[in-house]
Amino acid sequence: MTTAKPRDVQVMPIAPDTTILRSRSWARLKFEIEYGLQRGTTANSYLIRADKVALIDPPGETFTELFLDALQARIEATTIDYIIMSRVNPNRCATLKALLDIAPQAVVIASNPGAIVLKETLPDLAPKVQIVRGDETLDLGQGHLLSLTQTSTPRWPTSICTYDSATQILFSDKFFGAHICGDQVFDEGFQSIQEDRQYYFDCLMAPNARQIEITLDKLAEYPAKVYATGHGPLVKYGFKDLTKAYRTWSQTQKAQELAVALLYASAYGNTATLAQAIARGITKSGVRVEAINCEVATPDEVQAAVEKADGFIIGSPTLGGHAPTQVMTALGIVMASATKLKLAGVFGSYGWSGEAIDLLESKLKDAGFQFGFDPIRVKFKPTAATLQCCEEAGTDFAQSLKKAKKTRQSRQKVSLESQVDPTVQAVGRLVGSLCIVTARQNDVSSAMLADWVAQATFSPPGLTIAVAKDRAIESLLYRGNAFVLNILGEGKHLGLMKHFLKPFSPGEDRFVGVETQPVQNGCPALKDAVAYLECTVENRMDCGDHWLVYAVVASGTVNDGETLTAIHHRKSGNHY
Numbered sequence: 248m249t250t251a252k253p254r255d256v257q258v259m260p261i262a263p264d265t266t267i268l269r270s271r272s273w274a275r276l277k278f279e280i281e282y283g284l285q286r287g288t289t290a291n292s293y294l295i296r297a298d299k300v301a302l303i304d305p306p307g308e309t310f311t312e313l314f315l316d317a318l319q320a321r322i323e324a325t326t327i328d329y330i331i332m333s334r335v336n337p338n339r340c341a342t343l344k345a346l347l348d349i350a351p352q353a354v355v356i357a358s359n360p361g362a363i364v365l366k367e368t369l370p371d372l373a374p375k376v377q378i379v380r381g382d383e384t385l386d387l388g389q390g391h392l393l394s395l396t397q398t399s400t401p402r403w404p405t406s407i408c409t410y411d412s413a414t415q416i417l418f419s420d421k422f423f424g425a426h427i428c429g430d431q432v433f434d435e436g437f438q439s440i441q442e443d444r445q446y447y448f449d450c451l452m453a454p455n456a457r458q459i460e461i462t463l464d465k466l467a468e469y470p471a472k473v474y475a476t477g478h479g480p481l482v483k484y485g486f487k488d489l490t491k492a493y494r495t496w497s498q499t500q501k502a503q504e505l506a507v508a509l510l511y512a513s514a515y516g517n518t519a520t521l522a523q524a525i526a527r528g529i530t531k532s533g534v535r536v537e538a539i540n541c542e543v544a545t546p547d548e549v550q551a552a553v554e555k556a557d558g559f560i561i562g563s564p565t566l567g568g569h570a571p572t573q574v575m576t577a578l579g580i581v582m583a584s585a586t587k588l589k590l591a592g593v594f595g596s597y598g599w600s601g602e603a604i605d606l607l608e609s610k611l612k613d614a615g616f617q618f619g620f621d622p623i624r625v626k627f628k629p630t631a632a633t634l635q636c637c638e639e640a641g642t643d644f645a646q647s648l649k650k651a652k653k654t655r656q657s658r659q660k661v662s663l664e665s666q667v668d669p670t671v672q673a674v675g676r677l678v679g680s681l682c683i684v685t686a687r688q689n690d691v692s693s694a695m696l697a698d699w700v701a702q703a704t705f706s707p708p709g710l711t712i713a714v715a716k717d718r719a720i721e722s723l724l725y726r727g728n729a730f731v732l733n734i735l736g737e738g739k740h741l742g743l744m745k746h747f748l749k750p751f752s753p754g755e756d757r758f759v760g761v762e763t764q765p766v767q768n769g770c771p772a773l774k775d776a777v778a779y780l781e782c783t784v785e786n787r788m789d790c791g792d793h794w795l796v797y798a799v800v801a802s803g804t805v806n807d808g809e810t811l812t813a814i815h816h817r818k819s820g821n822h823y
Contacts, residue, residue, distance in 0.1 A: 254310065256317035257289075259432050261481065262414035262473075264391065268292045268317055270310035273428045280524040280634050281450040284443060284725050285688070287428025288478050293418060294318070295411065298388025299328040302353075303409060303418050304477060308341035315345060324350040329385065331395070333420035333477065335361035335405045336516070340368045347372065356385070358397050360543065361405030379407055389413070394469065398422070398462045400455040401540035402519065408462075410469040417471035421451060422462065423489055425479035437485030442726055442787065444489060447479075448496050454509060454526035454538035456500035463494055503535035505648050508552040510581070511562035512541045512571045517596035517628055518564045524634040525560060525594065525623075528641025532717035533792070534648060541573035549580050557648050558619060559585060560592035561611075563603040570603035578607060582614055590651070591616040592644055594623035594637070601626070619644035620753055632690045636754030639719045643753060646717060674820025681740050681813040683747055684712060685763075686723040686730040687770045693720035694757040696747045698815040698823070699793075700732065708800040709785065713793045719751075724796050728784045729768035732798075736777035736810035743775060744813075768801065777807040 257269040273287040282288065290306035292314065300322070306314050318324065327350045332339065335357050343365075347353060355376045357365055362378045385393040390413040398406045398420075409418040425443040434440065452459050474482035474489070482489055507529050513519035519540075526536045537552045553559050559581060563574040570578075591611050595604040601624050608622045620640040625633055679698035686693055699713035710732065714721050724730060735743055743761070751757055763771035772779045782798035817823070 254313060256310065256313050257430070257432070258317055258321065261432065261475070262416055264296050264389065265411070265414055265416065266294045266296075266321070267432060267475070267481070268294065268314065269432070270306040270314055271428050272309070278629055278631055278634060279520050280527050280638065281447060282426050283450070283634075283722060284426065284446055286426060286443065286727075288426040289428055291475065291477055291479075291481075293475055294322065295387060295391055295393075296322070297391040297413075299386075300326050301329040301331055301385070301387055301393065302327050302346075303331045304333050304420065305330065305339065305342045305346055307336075307338035309338075311342040311345050314342065315349070319349070325352060327353045328387075329353060330355050331385075331393075331407075331409055331418075332357040332361055332365070332405075333407055333409065333418065334403050335364045337364075337368055340365065343372075344369055347375070356395070358399070358405050358407045360399070361407075364405060396465055398465065399543075400452075400458045400462070401538045401544070402451065402455060402523070404540060404543040408466060410471060415470060415472040416475050417466060417469055417473070418475045419466070419482075420477040422466075422476070423474040423482050423493065424476035427479045429480075431480055433483045434480040434485050437480075437482075437488070440480065441485075441488075441492075443479070445492070445496065446725070448493065449530060450523060450527050452493070453496070453500050453530040454523070454536040456497040456535070457537070459493065459497045460501070463490075463497070500530065500535050503533060505533075505645070505652065506535040506537060506556045507644065507648070508537050508539060508549075508556035508559040509562075510539045510541055510549060510552075510559065510574075510577045512564065512574050513562075514564040514566055514571070517625065518562050518594075520629055520634070521594050521596060521623065521625060521637050522562050524629075524637035525562075525592075525641040525644075528638035528643075529645045531721065532642050532645035532649075534645040539577075541571075541577045546576060546580060549577050550584050553581055553585050553589075556589065557652075558590035558592070558644065560594065560619075560644065561607050562593070563595045563607060565595065565597035565599075565601050565603040568600060568602045570606055574603070574607075578610060582610070585616075587615045587617075589616070590619040590644065590647055592619050592622075592640070594625075594640075596625045596627070596629070598627060619647045623753075630690065631688075632754065635691045635693075635719075635722070638722060639751075639753035642717050642719060671820045672818070675817040677820070678814050678816055681735045681744065681815050683733040683735065683743060683773055683776070684714075684720060684724075684730055685733060685758075685771050685773065686720055686728065688723055688728065691723065692757065692771065693723055694747055695720045696744060697732075703797060710780070710782070710798055710800065712796045712798070713790070714796055715793050721794065724784055724787070724794070726784050726786060729770055730782055730784070730798070731766060731768070731770045731772045732780040732782055733773040733776035734778045734780075735813040736807055737813045739775065739777070739807075739810060740813040743773065772804075774806075777810045777812065778803065778805045
C-alpha cells in the first residue's frame with residue numbers, strides 16, 4: 248500500500264521579478280466533478296517584485312499555514328503592496344485574513360462582486376479593498392504594468408485576469424488550467440496532458456460556452472506568451488494549441504441542436520457543485536447547457552435562456568426554510584414563459600430540511616411539467632457518489648430530450664433509408680463478443696453491456712472498446728483507470744444481458760441481484776462470465792459519438808473453458 252505524499256509548496260522563478268508558489272496536493276482536493284480524474288492539483292500563486300510588490304491569488308485555507316511559511320521564507324510580508332484576488336470565495340478569504348495579519352499595509356484588489364463578498368465575509372477589510380469595475384491598470388514600476396480585466400462567468404462572477412506587459416504573462420486564474428499535481432511547472436510535452444485539459448474544460452467551461460468565447464475575445468487583445476494558470480502546469484509550449492482548442496470546444500458546444508437552461512443559486516457552493524455535475528452529464532451527451540447563476544443574472548437573461556432551451560433545470564439551497572428570492576424570481580419567469588412541453592428538473596442542497604426543493608417540485612408538477620429525473624436532494628456537502636448520481640441524472644435528461652426529438656421525426660423515412668442503404672447494411676455485418684464492462688473507484692461503480700470489443704495488440708496484450716459518450720461508465724474509463732472486461736458465454740448470456748440492458752436510475756447500484764467477486768485491480772468481476780480480463784486504460788481517442796478506449800490487460804481468468812463466447816449479430820450499422 249502506497250502512502251500519499253504530504254502537501255507542500257513548490258517555489259520557482261518563472262520570469263524576471265516573477266515567482267510561482269505552487270501549493271500542491273497529490274490527492275483529490277474536493278468532491279467536485281472537476282477533480283474526477285484524481286490526479287491531484289496545485290493552487291498556483293504568483294509574486295511580482297518590482298518597485299512595488301504584488302501577490303496574485305493566495306490559496307485556500309487548506310494551504311494557509313504552508314503557504315505563509317513558504318512566502319515569509321522568501322520575502323518580508325510588510326513589503327507587499329497589493330494582493331490581487333482573481334476570484335473570491337470564503338475558502339480563499341481565510342488565507343487572506345491570515346495574510347493581512349502579517350501584511351496589514353497591503354491593498355486588496357478584487358472585482359466588484361468579489362469586493363462585496365470580501366466585505367461581507369471580512370467586514371474589517373472594507374477600507375483595504377480596491378474595486379476593479381472594468382479594465383484597469385496597476386503600475387508596479389520597472390516596466391511591470393498590470394492590466395486587469397473582468398472575465399465573469401455564471402460559475403465565477405467575481406473573476407478577473409491580469410496581464411503583465413513586462414513578462415507577457417497572462418495570469419488566467421481558472422482559464423486554461425488542469426488538475427494535475429507534479430514537479431513539472433511548465434507544460435513541456437503538453438500533448439500528454441491534453442486529455443486532462445479537455446476534461447477540465449468540459450467540467451468547468453462547457454456550460455458557459457457563450458461567456459467563454461466573449462472572454463477569449465477579451466484576452467486575445469493581450470500579446471501573451473504564457474498562461475499562468477490557477478491550477479496545474481503553466482501553459483507555454485502548448486500555448487497556441489490550447490488557445491485554439493478552447494475556441495473550438497466552445498464553438499462545438501454552441502453548435503449543439505438541443506439546449507438546456509440550468510438555473511441555480513448557491514449559498515455555500517454546494518448547490519453550484521451539484522449544478523456542475525449535472526451540466527457535465529448533459530454536455531457529454533451532446534446537448535448544450537446555458538448555465539445561469541440567478542444571483543447575478545438579470546430577469547431578461549433568465550427569460551431568454553428559458554425560451555431558447557428545450558428543457559430547464561432549477562437548483563436551490565434552502566435558507567431559513569425557503570428558496571432564495573433570486574430562485575423564486577427565476578421560477579416565476581419559468582412558469583410564465585416556458586411551454587409545458589419543455590422537460591423540467593429540480594435539485595438542491597440543504598443543511599436541515601430542504602423545503603426549497605420540495606417547493607420547486609410541487610410548483611412545477613402542479614403547472615403540468617414533466618420531469619427528466621427525480622428531484623435530487625443533497626444534505627450538506629456532496630460526496631463522490633452524489634456527484635456520479637448528478638452526472639447520470641444529467642445524462643438521463645439529455646437522452647430524454649434526444650428521444651423526444653427523434654419521435655418528432657419520421658420513423659418511416661429513417662426505416663426505409665436503413666433498408667436500402669448498402670453501407671448501413673454492410674457495417675451491420677460486423678460482429679463482436681458480448682461482454683460486460685465493470686468498474687469501481689472508491690464508492691462509485693458502474694457497468695455496461697458491450698460488443699464493440701477487439702484485441703488490439705499482442706505485446707503488451709491490449710484491447711479496444713467503443714464507449715458511447717453518454718454512457719454512465721464513461722467517467723470511470725479515463726487514462727490510468729482500472730476495469731474488468733467480463734466475457735459472456737454462448738447460451739449463458741441472456742440473464743446478464745437482460746440485467747445490464749435495463750434502465751437504471753441515477754446512482755442506482757448496477758450489481759444488485761448479480762453475483763460478483765472482487766479482483767486484484769479493485770473492480771468487481773462477474774461470477775457467471777466464462778472469462779474475465781483485468782485491464783487498465785492506456786489511451787482514449789475521440790471518435791464522434793463514441794470514445795475508443797485502448798486498454799492493457801494485466802491478467803485474465805477463464806472460468807469455463809468449454810463454453811464458446813456469445814456473439815452479437817446485427818442487421819444495421821445505425822444502432823447496436
